[in-house]
Amino acid sequence: MDFKLLYKFFEGFATEEEETAIKQWLADSTENEKRFLEERRLFDAILLNTEVSVVEQNGVNTAFNISSRRSTYLFQFLKIAAIVTITLLGSWFYFTQINKPNRFIANQVISVPAGQRLNLTLSDGTNVWLNAKTRIEYPVSFNDKERLVILDGQAYFDVAKDKDAPFRVKTKDGIVEALGTKFDVLAYSDNLQFETVLMEGRVKVNVTEDPSQILILTPNNKALLRNGKLQAEFVDDFSAYQWKEGLISFKNEPFYQIMKSFEKVYDVKVVIENPKISNLIYTGKFRIIDGVDYALRVLQKDVKFVYNRDTERHIIYIK
Template structure:
């Protein structure tokens, strides 16, 4: 398989004909699948180092040892481009207002990434998510700023609480596993607790706070926090690159596609609103593939306006 075609496939820029050619090539042998994994790791590493364009043009030789990269950054196969932005802020929680170096990681549409913070906390970032954090945590607590969705496996430290700051709420823990969904553009907020305990506190109303127990989630409805039990954890398999649905309405599926792929979907076909769907897709398969699969069970057509990033369901 031509490497240029593989690179286009990793970027999500292949035509339908090229996409089918790649998938057919993968089905031909296990060796082809291993070649894909090898090239993907190389491609990911080049993107992380900012060398991809130069290497593809033959202007640079790629000599990095992949094993020397932080494995946390590439252990999920579908990691693609991330943007690292460094800056300095006064760390507001510290009494001496030390000037601290901050780092921001931004994940593009259709991708995800995992990495480890300096305190040992493991973080997974979903598509179209950014996380700002200090290069080194302060003496009294550990604060990060989230816009989007992230899963945290927090390293325990009784002396320093771990705080996830979102647009409307803070999520505070000592050591636990939880998912926070808080995209600023939607105004929604949701936190699901897998283990341990978390405290949710409003930024606008100090009296509005609650403690969340495992296997429960808190969400925002009509401006108030609501708590409900969680029995199905498949929706949180986005960490594995999967988009999972169970008896989900067509409109809710389209809403998730908007989140994952960074576009608008306008549903003009009223008949599709009657249907629900159970299944899963790989994020890297792309939205065209997902829509074609749905078309096998639900009758609709769609048109893409790539210039304005809109899909019309008709």
């Protein structure tokens, strides 16, 4: 089997004839099935030009060596700028059983660690950006009635249009439904904040614990949960949602909330020992690549505080 053809299939560019050839190759032996799964793991885990990727599966780290004959080809395809831990439950189960009436469609889970971001394309063509410390679960292939993903964290969705199969994002606090649109969902399970911002199209938002609470959003509006009540607000500035471009933007946000953002994007813990500055309001914008020290020094120009770093424990103390 030409491994370039497999990667073409993983990217969703294989023709019908090529998919048939891969299916026949898989049916020839269980060894081919194992090889297919191994190549899929490599495809999902490789970090651009690295020679070894590590996939964490069932709590065990497994290293996969990437031969030079395939790493160049993978480099051309993958645009992943994140260290991603992936639990792959077996995409080949779906492909090999595609003609069976009760086929099992495997789910894939991707977790993005602090300090990283990830861009991926789902099987229906939907483009997704995942922010730091975000977990998403989705089927290797969607069915023809519903496109459901489960999100813990923050993600931006550019949804492929399919009027017969609504696209749904399920979170701890709410469900967002769209047919074809662009929107941002903020729903970290360790945070009380749930928010959906609509850039294009139309979405429906309801509350997980109270499905009767429903909002239909139009562009430049957001839905947010306050004290258990779903509310709508107009959005006139989308700069706060530029995280996928590598920016931290905030407008009239308290200092402690900005520090929570720093914790995610810089993979540190921030301890505010000076309560007087916790609720001070800031407006600003930083490039993530400039680093946390630069961001803190800029903030120090408006408010006098000092900070110390425990580099071994990745903790910043603000006094």
